[in-house]
Amino acid sequence: MNGGVDYAFSEEVISLTRGDSGLGFNIVGGTDQQYISNDSGIYVSRIKENGAAALDGRLQEGDQILEVNGKELNNLMHKDAVDLFRNAGYDVSLKVQHRVQPQNGPSGQRGDSEPGGIPLAVILVPGLAIVAAAVWVAMRYRQRM
Structure with missing residues (x-):
């Protein structure tokens, strides 16, 4: 599934309060319905x-949801994971693992770019050099007149 891209992972505990429509997400996975080949983990498929x-x-x-109210989701069939969520109560604690795709280049460049991903310095430095050269040429031309 990662297509040759290396991912970083971070874990977080998220507390949710069950609403009128439940916890508000769907899951996939389990020992009988693997979402990722050779991985029986439980994953969020849709946020409602x-x-x-x-x-x-x-x-x-x-x-990936690792735990529900402290109970690990290792080696569960899909229906058993669904039952665990349904019976988790009103206030539910989820331990989740986020997959974070690393950015290309130094991390300090991330906030210093246009939406297209081109760092501002790549545009500004040559542009300023051209403007400075044009001003210098114009001043030299005036001096000779």
């Missing part, structure tokens, strides 16, 4: 609009 998870904002599609 205006559900508890969407309103909280931290849980993302593709996150």
Whole structure:
């Protein structure tokens, strides 16, 4: 699934309060319905609009859920994982693993770029050099007249 890209992982505990539509997300995975080949983990497949998870904002599609209320989700069939979520109560604690794709280049460049990903320095430095050269040429030309 990662297509040759190395990912970093971070873990987080997220507390959600069950709303009218449950916890507000769908899951995939399990020992009987592996979402990723040779991985029986439980993953978030969809965040429901205006559900508890969407309103909280931290849980993302593709996150792996490691624990529900302290109970590990290792080696569970899909239906058993669903039952665990359904019976988790009103206040639910999720330990999740986020997959973070690393950025290319030094991390200090991330906030210093245009939306297209080109660092401002790549545009500004040559542009300023051209302007400075044009001013110098114009001043030299005036001196000779």
